[in-house]
Amino acid sequence: MPDVEVAEVFGAEWPRLVATLRADLGDLDLAEDAAAHAFAVAADRWARDGNPDTPGAWLLTVARRWAIDQARRHVRFQAREDTLRRQLQMPQRQRGAVADDLLAMVFGCCHRALDPEAQVALTLRYVVGLSTADIARSFLVSEPTMAKRLVRAKKKIVASGIPFRSPDPGSARESLDEVLRVVYLIYTQGHASPTGELIRGDLCDEARWLAGYLTTLLPGEPEVWGLAALLAFTDARRPGRLDAHGTVRPLRDQDRSQWNDDAAREGRRMLATALRARRLGSYQIQAAISAAHTTAPTFEQTDWPTIRRLYGLLVRLEPTPIVRLNEAVAVAQAEGAEQGLMRLEQLSGALGEYHYYHLARADMLIDAGERTLAEAAFTRAEDLCPSATERQVIRRVARRRLGDG
Numbered sequence: 001m002p003d004v005e006v007a008e009v010f011g012a013e014w015p016r017l018v019a020t021l022r023a024d025l026g027d028l029d030l031a032e033d034a035a036a037h038a039f040a041v042a043a044d045r046w047a048r049d050g051n052p053d054t055p056g057a058w059l060l061t062v063a064r065r066w067a068i069d070q071a072r073r074h075v076r077f078q079a080r081e082d083t084l085r086r087q088l089q090m091p092q093r094q095r096g097a098v099a100d101d102l103l104a105m106v107f108g109c110c111h112r113a114l115d116p117e118a119q120v121a122l123t124l125r126y127v128v129g130l131s132t133a134d135i136a137r138s139f140l141v142s143e144p145t146m147a148k149r150l151v152r153a154k155k156k157i158v159a160s161g162i163p164f165r166s167p168d169p170g171s172a173r174e175s176l177d178e179v180l181r182v183v184y185l186i187y188t189q190g191h192a193s194p195t196g197e198l199i200r201g202d203l204c205d206e207a208r209w210l211a212g213y214l215t216t217l218l219p220g221e222p223e224v225w226g227l228a229a230l231l232a233f234t235d236a237r238r239p240g241r242l243d244a245h246g247t248v249r250p251l252r253d254q255d256r257s258q259w260n261d262d263a264a265r266e267g268r269r270m271l272a273t274a275l276r277a278r279r280l281g282s283y284q285i286q287a288a289i290s291a292a293h294t295t296a297p298t299f300e301q302t303d304w305p306t307i308r309r310l311y312g313l314l315v316r317l318e319p320t321p322i323v324r325l326n327e328a329v330a331v332a333q334a335e336g337a338e339q340g341l342m343r344l345e346q347l348s349g350a351l352g353e354y355h356y357y358h359l360a361r362a363d364m365l366i367d368a369g370e371r372t373l374a375e376a377a378f379t380r381a382e383d384l385c386p387s388a389t390e391r392q393v394i395r396r397v398a399r400r401r402l403g404d405g
Contacts, residue, residue, distance in 0.1 A: 014129035034063035108164035225274035226284030232267035233290035337367035355384035
């Protein structure tokens with residue numbers, strides 16, 4: 001089998017293989033090593049003998065045999081050899097379903113005892129299957145540094161006794177919040193990449209895959225569908241987010257013919273599924289807001305009154321300054337710049353050092369006819385912006401909005 005096909009099998013089978021082996025072996029390191037060994041053998045043998053009928057089962061068999069060999073050879077595992085043999089020789093029907101193993105892996109990697117950075121890194125490594133080098137690139141650190149962080153996180157899993165099991169129904173919703181937050185963080189890390197690329201499409205793709213995957217594992221949870229819908233709608237606009245020079249193009253200026261209709265349709269399907277459960281949550285509301293943006297023919301023809309009402313609901317669930325800033329922008333569009341500025345004034349203490357606050361204020365001041373104040377707000381936004389690329393965008397928007405270019 002060509003390497004490219006092994007890579008395709010890797011993408012499809014890695015999460016299931018590691019999750020199953022971890023459940024069998026009770027050791028994340030050993031599970032990962034066994035899975036890696038199985039894929040290394042596959043790359044060599046499938047090219048010579050052809051691919052097996054069931055690649056997943058073939059890989060699992062090879063990995064299990066290797067794990068038993070390791071138990072026999074290494075002092076660390078010798079005491080467990082008999083136990084391992086018994087566990088690995090159990091008929092499949094006596095073990096939990098593979099979906100349970102995968103859920104256990106997702107919830108274990110996102111356990112709240114781990115810090116957020118470790119949750120994201122572990123999920124990318126063991127659920128998504130990204131290499132340590134790729135994860136390091138996402139965090140702007142060297143590969144050895146990320147390898148050490150992963151080792152520390154795994155030691156904490158052991159020291160804290162973090163269970164790798166599917167949550168019981170009583171705690172599932174609370175634990176699910178952590179899982180969804182990690183998936184959303186992975187997407188936002190790709191959509192507003194700190195690497196200087198502005199968009200890391202691979203991370204966006206992995207987050208969307210992970211969200212869709214969770215809908216198959218937890219089909220009865222509307223917030224899972226809500227998050228998957230939100231990412232689909234946001235991703236639908238990804239092709240228009242950068243201009244020909246690779247810099248961010250504001251929503252107002254994007255060519256909507258470039259947007260991905262298939263992703264938007266998928267978002268609508270997922271959001272409809274979520275809303276049928278009649279258990280409204282923040283991801284579903286955000287998805288509905290994103291849907292209103294994605295279906296608008298132009299920026300000016302956007303259904304701002306609906307978006308403003310949706311933000312009103314979202315503020316009740318999440319009264320954070322950032323959500324209230326977005327609500328103020330919607331108020332300005334739906335009810336006029338003066339109303340939006342009044343909302344912003346209430347946030348000056350919390351967001352006074354946040355460049356998006358001043359950018360939104362500058363936009364509203366122009367609409368209110370306050371050009372001098374708008375110029376000062378644009379300057380303040382540029383001064384506070386940490387990204388050189390984004391500062392260029394702010395200068396360009398300021399020139400256009402002020403009529404200077």
